[in-house]
Amino acid sequence: MKLNEPLFSDGKVGRSIRFGKGIGYGLAILFCLVLSACGGDGTEDLNGPRVMETNPAPEATGVPLSAPIEATLSNRVDPATVNNDTFIITGVSGEVSYQNGKAVFTPSIPLSDGTTYHAVLTTGIRDLDGVPLPENFIWSFTTGGAGGGGPDQTPPEIVSTAPEEGATNVAIDAPVRVVFSESIRPETLRTDTFFIRGVPGEIRYDESTRTATLQPLTPLALQARYEVTVTNQITDRAGNPLPAAQSWSFTTASLLDLSPPSILSTAPGDGETGVAVNTSIQAVFNEEIDGQSLSSNFVLQGPGGGEIASSIRYDSRTATLTPSAALQPETTYQAVVRRGVSDLSGNALAADVRWSFTTAQTNPPPPPAEDRTRPTVIDRQPTGIDIPLSSLVTVRFSEAIRPETLAGNFIITTRGRAISAEIGYHAASRTATMIPSRLRHGTTYTVVLTHDIRDLAGNRLEHTSWTFRTANRSDNDDDDD
Known part of the structure; x- marks a missing residue:
């Protein structure tokens, strides 16, 4: 057998070995297995053990009450040094062991629900060479349950409806809107979970406002009573259902809506000065309008009449235009709502509505720098x-x-x-x-x-x-x- 000096083909330091003709490949394989069993390339961490992984993970929530707490260590550890003095869960008694490279803490009784615990591995843990953990290792986790950062167990609620219970003179093509207390799973909003009895409809959901909108596919009858139902099959993102089904009724108008919509108020107001350069522009209507009709019909114009790039949002008779970038200081802008905007009955504004405002001379001074420095x-x-x-x-x-x-x-x-x-x-x-x-x-x-x-x-x-x-x-x- 001859020994040569080059590196292994994978770049690890060592010696390549040539076996003579009288030695078969079996001996070569056996040698490699022995080398592997002894630690491979000998890169055992000489700096002492380190925590490689924990279960539960740091900051984990929804941890089962009977789950053992584990920490995987990088080096082979002296089992005698893994004990109740070196592996601590604050406020909890339990049995500590070392198994398959893991320090394991098994609580004597189930952990408390909705509670945050802190786990500590101390420098008393040492590897087989007597080298300790370089420093105490601490992490925290929270058991499942309300009030402790665990899974969401709070059911959603209905905050408001439009039309409201008992409303009258409702337009025959008015949509029904429901605002929820929290985000809802859109797939649970179906025509069998949110409906007007006896009326086919189409449902949309706006995540930003937590609003579900039911639009009848055909006009409702004049001077008729309708019942809306929302069932408890509607759930929030965590799967919590509404506490119970809810129903309410409204009555449609006795005459067709032939009146055009109008704008009740604007913000900023016409002629207003000192407006912040990051302002949004709003127009409040006297009735529900077709939100789709706002596109290209609600614009902001700068000096010379050029339109400012913006986005538009509509909710509850209020249209909001938000410029894509900050406006220029000391500049007059004109907002325009064109007559193409229409109500749900198709009645359009009687004429374009325009108003102007002027931005502030300078931006206000920035707020004091936020303290983001952790105490030590x-x-x-x-x-x-x-x-x-x-x-x-x-x-x-x-x-x-x-x-x-x-x-x-x-x-x-x-x-x-x-x-x-x-x-x-x-x-x-x-x-x-x-x-x-x-x-x-x-x-x-x-x-x-x-x-x-x-x-x-x-x-x-x-x-x-x-x-x-x-x-x-x-x-x-x-x-x-």
Whole structure:
């Protein structure tokens, strides 16, 4: 057997091997298998174990109440170092094990519904060479249920209808509109879930306004009563149905609608000055109009009569025109609603309607820069070992924080159990103080500050944790156990 010096064909450092004629390919294959079993190219992480993946994932919601909590580690870990002192779920007791490269925490009882938990892997976890995790690893997750960031379990509601219950003098070709409290699954809006009894219709849904529109395919009868029904087969995006079916009625007009629509008000008003350059233009009509007729008939003109690129939206007798870009300062613009705009009976405006406005001289000063900087911990005590039992836990922050966010998020634990403590906050020094109810000799404690601690602007703290160990009991110490 001869050894040569080049790299493997895949570029990994090593030596290629030529087997003599008396050695078959079987030995070569066996050699490769042994090499693979010993770690392949020998790239075992020499920097210690790292957390590669967690289950549940960080910030996960809707987590099952009986699910084990797992963390996959990069290196082969000493199983003895994965225990209740090094794998902690705040406020939860359970069994900790190391299986197939994963640290597994199995709660003793099901987790609470709609609750956020914080998981901590400490630097006490070490690989087979004794190298520890480089730092405590913290993540959070929320169990399923209302009130805790879990799945949406709130049913949608009907906010308004048009025509309203008991409405009279309704146009015979008026659509029926229903506004919901939240986004609806469009596929659940069908002619068997939203209908006028005995009248065929076509349904449209506007996601931006959460509005379902039912347009009769044939004119309704004059001076007739009609009943509208919305069933509880309509659901929100999470699949929650309406609590119950709802029905209401209205009565159509006794005469055909032959009156043209008119504009009741505009914004900005005619002749208005100092208008913001990012304004939208609105026209409010005296009756429902055909939204399709607004296209090319509601325009904004700049100096010289050129039309400004814009988008148009219509809802509940209000047409809104939004320019695609900011308008020029100190410039007069003219809005035009042309007579091509018509109501639902096909009656058109009697004449074009025009009004003008002038934008402001300069843009208003920009608002103060938004604070998006996360607070950090700039000092923490105690740290290390041989800590006296009378020690307080103190944390100094880089900026003022909301004291009310400390409760439940500034925690001290040992062996996976949280210890009761009093917490205070001194605003002038930006320091939080914890007085544990009782520390014990020769015990390792983990202090956890979760990212639900927030500064005055609402920015979250980065997850922070550290450990300290109290002094062993001497012969002169009183019995504390």
